[in-house]
Amino acid sequence: MKKIILFSLVTSLLFTSDLFSQSGRIKLKKKNKTEKKTETKAPKKSKTPKYSDFVKKSTKTDDGLFKVHENKDKFLYEIPNSYLGKEMLLVTRIKEIPANLGGGYVNAGSKINTQVIVWEKYKNKILLKVKSYNAIAEDNLPIYKSVKANNLEPVIYAFDVKSQNIDSTAVLVDVTKFFSTDVKAISGLPSYYRKNYKVRRLDASRSFISSIKSYPKNIEVIQDFTFDADAPPSNRNTNTISMRINQSMILLPEEPMMSRVYDKRVGYFTIGNVDYSSEALKADSKRYIRRWRLEPKDEAAYNRGELVEPIKPIVYYLDPATPEKLRKYIKQGVDDWQKVFETAGFKNAIMAKMPPTKEEDPEFSMEDIRYSSIRYVASTTRNATGPSVSDPRSGEILESDIIWYHNHLRSYRNRYLLETGAANPSARTLDTPDEEIGDMMRMVIAHEVGHALGLPHNMAASYAYPTDSLRSGDFTQKNGIAATIMDYARYNYVAQPGDKNIRFIRQLGPYDHYAINWGYRKIPNVTSPEQEVKTLDKWIEEKGNDPIYRFGGQRFDPSAQTEGIGNDQVKSSTYGVKNLKIVAKNLPNWTSNQTNNYEDLNELYGELLSVWGRYVGHVTGNIGGVYEFNKKPSQQGAIYVPVSKNVQKESLNWLLNNVFKTQNWLLDKNILNKIDETGYTEKLGRYQDRNLATLLNYRTLERMIEAEVIQDDFYPASDMISDLRIGIFSEARSTKNVDLQRRKLQKSFIKRLGSLMSDKAATSTDISSIVRGELTTLKYQLNTASKRAINKISKYHYKDLIVNINNILDPK
Known part of the structure; x- marks a missing residue:
């Protein structure tokens, strides 16, 4: 009986203990569940990703105008807040092209588009806007509000702000999609090409960002794009156009250069705008010349009439691809302008150099906007061009890339034979002497440099010289065959067999000195373009009756025709045809x-x-x-x-x-x-x-x-x-x-x-x-x-x- 009671008691105790223990275990489990939830719950993530999420140890960073970060195939710009709202120039160029694009007259280096842009913050986005200077007004005038309201700046892209840098002085935006997709505002393939070549789309699988490099004043993007096209300019069976595009983003000067008012009596390329600040009874259309910013190192000496070096000379770097035997002639074509700039008071204002080697300057690049260049293009096109990039606010030329096409000298050899062969024994051959070919190249480069300095063609300059003077050795050796290198007066086709000591090839002339002085000489004690006009008018009117200093280029004006020389077209063409008849008779023999x-x-x-x-x-x-x-x-x-x-x-x-x-x-x-x-x-x-x-x-x-x-x-x-x-x-x-x-x-x-x-x-x-x-x-x-x-x-x-x-x- 005791055993039974004892057993019951033990059983009871065990049961109670187990019951208690179960109860305790339930409570414990609840407690453990709560603790488990606390232990396994992930910490709350910050809504804004950290800078370190994008810029890691493996990230490649290129420091310059903006820091450019590269993570494999992703590119980010780190835009300093101080650059938001700053005006920049976005220049779209073709870097490499398929054969025959544009009929052969578009080349590597051709500029497709230039536009002023600003980066602006709006909420959690960065907007890239295009800013126009076609319509302007002083920002302190009431009409400025109307000008802004009626000239809304287009937004060409909106970027999400990914993060800020550590001290919150810059924002990160991903530019990969912007530069790897077909954004029409920066396309290297304009609409007329798309139509002509029946372009259907950009093939994303064959298109990518080749590189993005940041320099102190500019960022250079190279895009490799491939388009599906039903009628490409070359390689037709591929139905493909592949091209390499260069996007240059250039920081514009904080203080624009003072503009110089354009006068159509002197030839200059121009920029223009409509000024609503005018006191006239209408908006005032204004034009200003395009020129480099040349400022004397010693202004007092300059004002005394002494020759002074500029603070920043104009320097052209020769393309390393230039054949060695031609380099000296290209350099001379640039350096010939030094004497011209001396007329405007500057010495050593312009020069040509070979680019530094990798050892001398590993960072040097022909794409860097700080450097102007003379490109030697492997192309069958017979041409040369002298384009430049300028600040649309002031006309200041910022950079220039002169283009020389490989086959261009053949055109000059041929015309030398045809136009001068009757009177010039050394032209009667397919193997023109090197020095004469070099002189031709030198003058072509000088002509293109003239364009890059802001000078357009002046077809009236060849009419300045009497036709019969072109048969005089003394006259042509001293004065050349036209009053400017900017005319299309390439050869002396007037000189006849038996005429002695004739200069047959063009050269710089007195108009070049006059035009550069008018456009580049610094006028003392002026603070606005309008204050210069009286002096500029005086310089023109002093030469007003001399045909040597006349500018002209109208198609209806027979004194301003291309390729002509002499002031009597009938007489000049009679001499020219007479020479051609001699050449035609001898052409098979030569x-x-x-x-x-x-x-x-x-x-x-x-x-x-x-x-x-x-x-x-x-x-x-x-x-x-x-x-x-x-x-x-x-x-x-x-x-x-x-x-x-x-x-x-x-x-x-x-x-x-x-x-x-x-x-x-x-x-x-x-x-x-x-x-x-x-x-x-x-x-x-x-x-x-x-x-x-x-x-x-x-x-x-x-x-x-x-x-x-x-x-x-x-x-x-x-x-x-x-x-x-x-x-x-x-x-x-x-x-x-x-x-x-x-x-x-x-x-x-x-x-x-x-x-x-x-x-x-x-x-x-x-x-x-x-x-x-x-x-x-x-x-x-x-x-x-x-x-x-x-x-x-x-x-x-x-x-x-x-x-x-x-x-x-x-x-x-």
Whole structure:
């Protein structure tokens, strides 16, 4: 019994203990669950990621204008707050291109777009905005608010702020997507290329950011882009355009350079804006010249008239790819401008150098905006260019990359032979002496440097020198063949066989000194562009009556035509054609007879036609031409002066004899039967048609008709067309047969008159009346001529022309 009680007691105790223990265990489990939750709960993450989440030990950082961080294929900009709102220039260039993009005239280094940008913070984003200086106003004037409201700056991209740096002085943004996708605002493939080449899309799988490098004043991004295109410019079977784009972001100067007011009497490239701060009764359109910022180291000495070095000279670095034998000529082409800048008071203002080696400066890069360059481009294009980048706020030129195409010297060799070979024995070869080739290259570079300094073409400068002076050795050695290197006056084609000591190649001239002095000389004691105008006007008016210092470039002005030399187009072209006839006769001996193939003969014959066409065009420009002499009211004389009647009639007679009469010397069978099976008369006919179209052009005839109002001695348009008709149809007044070339020309004449009859603008002027009268007269003349004793084809030809005239006079 005791055992049973004891057992029960023990059992009871155990049960109770277990029960208590279970109860305790339940409580313990609850407690443990609570503790477990506390132990396993993750700490709360900060809403804003840390700087260290993006910039790690493995991150590659390039310090410069902004810090650029690279994590594998991700790029971040660390933008200092102090640069938010600062104006920068974004320049989009083509760094490497497929063959034949843009027809061969777009090259590696070509600028596609330039725009002022600002980085601005908005809430938790950084906005990239494009800022325009087309419309401006002083920010302290009430109208400034209206200018801002009516010229809202477009946002081209919005970036999320990823984080801030440790001391919160800069923000991090990821620029990967911006630079790796097809953002139209910075595209290197403009819309007209996309349309021409039928571009469908950017292929993201074949496009990427090649590199981003940060320099003290700029950041350079290189993008490798591949587009799907149905009609690419080359490698058509790939349906692909691949190109390498360079995006330069440049910090603009904190204090813009003081601008200089543009004056169209002196040639400069310009920037412009509309100023709503003007006190005039309208918004004031203003233009300022583009130029480098040259400031004297010693301003007091400069103001005393001493030659002073600039604080920052203009330095060009030669492309390491430049052939060694050409480097000295390129350098000379730059350094030649040193004497010109001395006229403006600066010594050692401009120079060319070879770039430093990697050992001398491992950070040097031709893409760095701090360095200007002369690029040597491996391209079959025959050209050279002198582009530059300027501050749109002031016109200050910040950087320049002159481009030289490899094949360009071949053009100069060919033209040297064709234009000077008659009078210049050393040009009568395909192997032009190195020193002469070098001199040509030197002058091409000098011309392109002129563009990079802000100077446009000045086609009036070649008209400054008397034609016969170009046959003088003393004159040409001293003065060259035009008053500026900025004209297209490449060679002396006027000099004749037997003329002695002639300079045949262009050089810098007095206009270059004058223009650089006008644009770059620092005027003392002025604080605004407007205060300079009185002095600038004085400099122009001191030279106002001297043709050497005249600037011109209008297409209607025969004294400002491309490729011409001398102040008498008829005389200059007569000399030129006389020389060309000698060259044409000797062309096989100077080419194919030396090389034992006809490639050079074919090429040079085609270019000979072009040279002849240019000489012809200079004379054609006289007819209906109007001289333009830019002046201010303080100067005497008219601005627009039509070419005299005598010069126009002389020019037309020259054209009838040297162009519209069949030029058998250009149809030399000793050349033609070696280079092509057909197309001879077609080629010559194109040049005849071109000049015919210029004479029978609505604008030409309109100027001739209106000359009656401002000129007593004018050449009536009706007389010109009548004289042209009589000359072109001279066979119709005799029993002469009409040769093949003339038959083509006569058809073209009637076709051109038909175009004028259908021109709506011409129907409200005397032009349609004159044309109708001339066609009626010609119809009667051809009808009579077709009955004379002439060959069969001439008869058929006349009858065909009569039908053509009837269709024009009575289209029904």
